[in-house]
Amino acid sequence: MRVDNLRNIAIIAHVDHGKTTMVDKLLRATDAFRANQQVEDRVLDSNDQERERGITILAKNISIEYKDVKINVIDTPGHADFGGEVERVLRMADGALLLVDAFEGPMPQTRFVLRHAIDTGLKIMIVINKIDRPGANPEKAYNDCLDLMADLGATDDQLEFAMEHVVYASAMNGFARLDPNDGNMDMYPLLDMIIDDMPAPEVDENAPLAMQCVTIDHSNFVGRIGIGRVYSGTIHQGDQILVVKNDGSSATATVKQLFTFDYLGRTECQEVGAGDIAAVVGIDRTDIGDVYTDPENPVELEPIEIDPPTLSIVFEASTSPLVGRDGDIVGARQLKERLFNEAENNVTMKIEELEDKSGVEVSGRGILHLSVLMESMRREGFEFQVGRPRVLFKKDENGNKMEPVEQAVVECPDEYSGKVVEVFGTSGGIMTSMDTSGIVTHLEFKIPTRGIMGLKNRIMNVTHGEGVFYHTFLEYGPYAGEIGNRQNGAMISMTTEKAVAYALGTLQERGQLFVEPGTECYEGMIVGERSKAGDMVVNIARTKNLGNQRSSTSDISVQLVPPRTFSLEEALEYIADDELVEITPKNIRLRKRLLNATDRKKAAVRAGQVNK
Incomplete structure (x- = not known):
């Protein structure tokens, strides 16, 4: 049976091709906001880091209503590091809008998200966005999309559907057109095409209940909330259901509350029918992939498989001499607890304690994926240190x-x-x-x-x-063999003092500095990069010896080049195997694993790098 008053669509695209802006304009076109309501741009990027970085990190569910049809819209991340989100949430959709920049055309991460949409069997509608951008070539972008779909193994049906369903748009200016030059200035052609041509859910309302949890939300009041699509049957508030885990184990639970998505919010309801997307409260420790089904007639659904992590980083409690200055959570136990809590909510990360209990190894899909977790933790007041990212062979x-x-x-x-x-x-x-x-x-x-x-x-x-x-x-x-590491050596502080302009003035002739006058430094901290290979221990607190002669003002002033500052991702990519990144709420510092110069020499001798 077709549910004609419902559509489930996902919006997929490369980073920065305009997904979240497009959702904004669809909300405005369907009168989601009051006439006088103040609404921020990119309203779905609710997370602080999403707004700052300009990327979507977590998949979001909203619904809009147009011509008496409810459209569930899923805004997906565009960055491959958050691909675990994309793989799961596409299971809730029947079709996808593929957004492509008219100037750039399909990019690497377009390939990534599109591959998952094709494998899931979704009908794909092409939306060529930013057609008003200088240098835009909508026709080439459209043809490149079809070539990419064919290259990724799209079926004849999927290719035919994409050829017949293309929209040219400018999400920033709020218009969608069937022809780039037809002069239309609203979003209704896109909405009409979704209503008329996107497949409605095909369901069996009389079959036993089958729903799969693909996203976990968390509330301090009710705990975990399982979000997913009802594939068959109907789920009611107060129902006794069977929860089947990915490993095959099962337990019964009671549905305490039930919600559906309504524009930007959720509405509590008594029942949700097949084809719709629901949020369920009351399932203790529910997890990604859990199937909610009828205890009398259980239904089996395919388990959710997620691409394995490719990088790992070891988190350790900070051993810096400045520990506790910026943050108030510095203990190894709190660090471990926080990371294992993350493992419960983030299925794409693998988190394990090291055998010697010295730290916790966190494996993820890329440096951005891991650095988002670090950034969240430093904002919560944690201080910790991490080593160089290691590839998982x-x-x-x-x-x-x-x-x-x-x-x-x-x-x-x-x-x-x-x-x-x-x-x-x-x-x-x-x-x-x-x-x-x-x-x-x-x-x-x-x-x-x-x-x-x-x-x-x-x-x-x-x-x-x-x-x-x-x-x-x-x-x-x-395996591609050995790959050359960083060519230049580091400048390493020999003392725990504040950096002085006079000392930095002499050091900047030897390379590039990472600190400025007044920066708190400590023994073993990396304060700059040498212009040659090999590390160099330096005195960042050296001052000018004063004689009994007067010196002119020009002799006193030191012209310093602004220091190089690192973002979290840049710092992780920069460090060598024997170095660490120290992360605090206010600072990102680079340091040697062994702070004492004598200890580093002994370690080098033991490793056979230096002749005795």
């Missing part, structure tokens, strides 16, 4: 070592393309395609995840800031 059937391989794309002015190819060559990358037909050169590479670390800064340097760099996980491939 695995073995194939023949026992050969395999490592994660990424697809990387660089777009840059033609004169810098040679330098970009050279940088990738030294990092284990292999060029797979080069297109010089547009305004900029488009280069694609396959490169081990190990080679990606620290690559963005090098690309920005050789392209003089004009390059655009994206990468996404592609597959596990054969």
Whole structure:
């Protein structure tokens, strides 16, 4: 039976192609807000980090109503590091809007999210966004989308549907058109196409209940809330249901509260029918993949499988001499508790305590995925330290070592393309395609995840800031051998004091500084990068010896170059194996694992790096 008054659609796209802005405009077009209501742009990016970074991290559910049809809209993350969210939530949809920038066309993460939509069997409608952007080429972007769908193994039905259903839009200016030049200035052509042509849910309302939890929400008042689609039957408030876990175990539970999505909020209701998306309260410790079904006639659904993590980082309690200055949660026990709580809510992360109890290993889908967790923790008042990200290797059937391989794309002015190819060559990358037909050169590479670390800064340097760099996980491939690490040595503080301008003035001639006058430093902290290989221990508190002669003012003033500052991701990509990133609510510091210079020399001797 078709539920004609319901549509479930997901919006998928590469980062920054306009998904969340498009949802804003659909909400406005369907009168979701009062006439005088003050509404922020990108209303769905409710998380602080989402607004600051300009990306969607968590999938969001909303619903809009148009021509008496309820449209459940799922806004998905565009970044491959949050792909675990995409894989799960697409199960709730019957169709997807593929948003593509009319200037950039399909990008690496378009491939990533589109592959999941095709594998899930969704009908895909192409929306060419930003058609009013200078240099936009909507026709090429549309053809590239069809080529990409064919390349990813789309069925004939999916390709036919995409060919016949294309909309040209500018989410920023709030219009959608069936032809780029037809002059329409509202969103109704897109909404009409969703209502008329997107498939309605095909369900059996009389079959036993079957619902699968794909997203977990948490409330301090009622605990975990399981969100998912009702595939068959009807779920009622007060129902006694059977909860079947991914491992096959099961237990009964009572539905205490039931909600459906209503514009930006949720509405409590007594029952939710097949085809709709519901939020269920009352299932203790419910988890991703749990199936809610009828105890008398249980229904089996496919378990949710998620791509494995590719990177791991060890979290440790901070051993810095400045520990406790910025944050108020510094203990190893609290750190462990916080990380194991994260494991309950974040199914895409694998969190395990090390055998020697010295720290907790957190595995995720990429540096951004892991750094979002670190940023959340530092905002909560935690102080901790982390080591260099390690790639997770695995073995194939023949026992050969395999490592994660990424697809990387660089777009840059033609004169810098040679330098970009050279940088990738030294990092284990292999060029797979080069297109010089547009305004900029488009280069694609396959490169081990190990080679990606620290690559963005090098690309920005050789392209003089004009390059655009994206990468996404592609597959596990054969181990690519040794890849060169950081070439330059570090400047390491020898004392625990504040940095002094006079000392920094002499040091900046030897390399690039990471600190400024007045910065609290400690022994073993990395204060700069040398222009040569090999580490150098420096005195950042050295002052000028005063003689009995007068000195002119010009002799006293020191001209300092502004120091290089690191974001959390840049710091994680920068450090070497024997270094750590110290993370506090106010500071990100780089340091050596062994703070004392003598201890570092002894360790080097033991490792056979230095002759006795």
